[in-house]
Amino acid sequence: MEKRDWRDFKLYAITAANYHPGRGLLEVMEQAILGGADIVQLRAKDASKEELLRDARALRELTARYGVPFIVNDHIDVALEVGADGAHFGQDDMPLAEARRILGPDAIIGISTHSLEQALAAERGGADYIGVGPVFPTGTKPGRAAVTTAYVREAAANVSIPWVAIGGITLANADEVLAAGATRLCAVSAIVGDARPADVCRAFRARIDAAERGAGVSAPAAIAVVVNGRREETAARTVAELVEALGLAGKSLVVELNGVIVAREAWETAALADGAALELVHFVGGG
Numbered sequence: 001m002e003k004r005d006w007r008d009f010k011l012y013a014i015t016a017a018n019y020h021p022g023r024g025l026l027e028v029m030e031q032a033i034l035g036g037a038d039i040v041q042l043r044a045k046d047a048s049k050e051e052l053l054r055d056a057r058a059l060r061e062l063t064a065r066y067g068v069p070f071i072v073n074d075h076i077d078v079a080l081e082v083g084a085d086g087a088h089f090g091q092d093d094m095p096l097a098e099a100r101r102i103l104g105p106d107a108i109i110g111i112s113t114h115s116l117e118q119a120l121a122a123e124r125g126g127a128d129y130i131g132v133g134p135v136f137p138t139g140t141k142p143g144r145a146a147v148t149t150a151y152v153r154e155a156a157a158n159v160s161i162p163w164v165a166i167g168g169i170t171l172a173n174a175d176e177v178l179a180a181g182a183t184r185l186c187a188v189s190a191i192v193g194d195a196r197p198a199d200v201c202r203a204f205r206a207r208i209d210a211a212e213r214g215a216g217v218s219a220p221a222a223i224a225v226v227v228n229g230r231r232e233e234t235a236a237r238t239v240a241e242l243v244e245a246l247g248l249a250g251k252s253l254v255v256e257l258n259g260v261i262v263a264r265e266a267w268e269t270a271a272l273a274d275g276a277a278l279e280l281v282h283f284v285g286g287g
């Protein structure tokens with residue numbers, strides 16, 4: 001089988017074990033890959049070196065099995081030790097030139113950028129890809145100012161190396177980021193924090209593919225779902241969008257999707273696929 005060029009990646013999934021208590025890292029990341037994540041990063045800010053090495057070895061094996069590039073965040077020694085495909089660094093991490101010297105010419109080196117100036121500097125310095133973000137405020141990187149879709153537009157117009165939009169991206173705002181010119185999306189909480197990472201990744205990939213075809217942003221195709229036993233055609237792709245479309249936003253509701261209750265905090269990322277079955281129970285306040 002011909003090996004895919006890693007530059008063709010569309011959906012970048014990053015680990016965050018704190019978002020999936022009770023579910024294993026490998027189980028969650030394998031689901032993400034099965035749903036269409038085509039590059040994976042190990043990011044574990046509070047992990048010990050031993051934990052990092054253990055998880056990096058396991059993810060190296062998993063990603064190799066699926067032919068998906070594996071990147072390690074921050075820790076160049078761990079990337080080297082486990083034979084990762086590359087490493088990712090921020091503006092305050094190891095300088096790009098030093099990382100290149102240590103990892104060699106074939107490693108994939110990613111750099112976070114928060115402005116076009118930083119993007120062009122990373123490009124000149126030999127980065128293989130850059131992160132553009134955080135596009136929106138995000139609890140995954142608290143305190144970091146959002147660059148907004150204004151910087152996504154600038155990147156789309158000016159950056160020649162692969163770049164990926166990151167930060168606060170969910171199924172509810174993915175189309176906005178794609179409409180600003182992104183062709184690759186990265187998400188942490190929206191993927192690994194969802195009970196069904198494969199479904200979320202499939203939904204992200206569908207949005208990315210639709211944007212690439214120049215379709216879907218203004219007039220998404222309808223899917224058929226079953227709501228309380230009744231078939232509904234809808235353009236909604238998340239529980240939140242469906243609740244809004246049914247005029248139930250702000251109401252006291254319990255939502256069950258395919259037999260599983262979806263917590264209100266997860267409505268924005270709970271993806272709807274064609275054929276999904278929902279039960280919506282609306283409580284009317286009493287006196």
Ligand SMILES: Cc1ncc(COP(=O)(O)OP(=O)(O)O)c(N)n1
Pocket residue numbers: 012041043045073074088089090091093110111112113130131132141164166186
């Ligand atoms: C793909 C991607 N983009 C950006 C980042 C953030 O890196 P950094 O700014 O160094 O912040 P930390 O992730 O280290 O907290 C990333 N990891 N991946």
Ligand SMILES: Cc1ncsc1CCOP(=O)(O)O
Pocket residue numbers: 112133134135137138139140141166167168169186187188189190
């Ligand atoms: C690591 C990182 N760098 C910029 S934003 C971000 C966090 C993205 O996480 P989420 O997708 O949960 O907002």
Ligand SMILES: [Mg+2]
Pocket residue numbers: 073074088089090093
């Ligand atoms: Mg970093």
